[in-house]
Amino acid sequence: MHFTGSDFWRFLPLVHAGVFGATAVAGRMLIARTNRHDAVSFSRGDSAHDFVARWFDQEWTRWIGVACMVVALIWVICAQATMGTAWRMGVDTRTRTELITTGPFALSRNPIYLGIRATILGQLLVVGTWPVLMIWVMSELLVQIQVRFEEEHMFRLHAQRYADYCSRVRRWI
Incomplete structure (x- = not known):
């Protein structure tokens, strides 16, 4: 497969988004390890926000x-x-x-x-x-x-x- 200059500009944002997202998630997980909490989950309180979040924590x-x-x-x-x-x-x-x-x-x-x-x-x-x-x-x-x-x-x-x-x-x- 041959990539042109325009292909580079088309794919650069996708590559950046992947690297950025992976870095952001990995960074939060490393921070969470030191703080001993789950950095990438929804919270589990009693607010309306947390009520919705509980839907994602069901088998x-x-x-x-x-x-x-x-x-x-x-x-x-x-x-x-x-x-x-x-x-x-x-x-x-x-x-x-x-x-x-x-x-x-x-x-x-x-x-x-x-x-x-x-x-x-x-x-x-x-x-x-x-x-x-x-x-x-x-x-x-x-x-x-x-x-x-x-x-x-x-x-x-x-x-x-x-x-x-x-x-x-x-x-x-």
């Missing part, structure tokens, strides 16, 4: 999260297999791809992103920490933006055929 919540992650993984693999050679990461204006409307794409216009959303939600339910909650919030925002970029591209690429597809199939499910 059944974690199992729902595991189920989300397993179903999402299978879903994404099926969606990527259905796309075949049309699969791209992001918007590729240099290559004309076919419009895929079968398999998971018959149920959702964005099944891979739907799988990503379900995966991160599952991770939040399993881990239940503030950092994972923030990752979930950020990923939701970024996925919503990216999907709109890709849908604009699909309208330019497939025009009326894509508009007809949008009228039959919802963005998510």
